[in-house]
Amino acid sequence: xADNPNPAKLVFTEKELASYLGVSYWTVRGWRLQEEDxxxxxxxxxxxxxxxxxxxxxxxxxxxxxxxxxxxxxx
Numbered sequence: 542x543a544d545n546p547n548p549a550k551l552v553f554t555e556k557e558l559a560s561y562l563g564v565s566y567w568t569v570r571g572w573r574l575q576e577e578d579x580x581x582x583x584x585x586x587x588x589x590x591x592x593x594x595x596x597x598x599x600x601x602x603x604x605x606x607x608x609x610x611x612x613x614x615x616x
Contacts, residue, residue: 552582552589562595578602
């Protein structure tokens with residue numbers, strides 16, 4: 542993950558989240574369109590992502606990948 546340019550920032554747009562994670566905007570947009578986590582915050586008229594939700598999703602994904610590798614599953 543890239544360093545958060547604003548350590549107090551807790552909510553990101555898709556473009557900001559992509560930059561923060563070091564992935565393309567299209568990757569983040571694809572996650573949303575495929576209804577994968579991290580779930581965006583809606584209702585504000587904008588698509589926003591809470592940093593805490595994204596970090597929790599990343600931990601779950603990492604744990605799942607580690608378990609699959611240990612079980613010999615292709616991820």
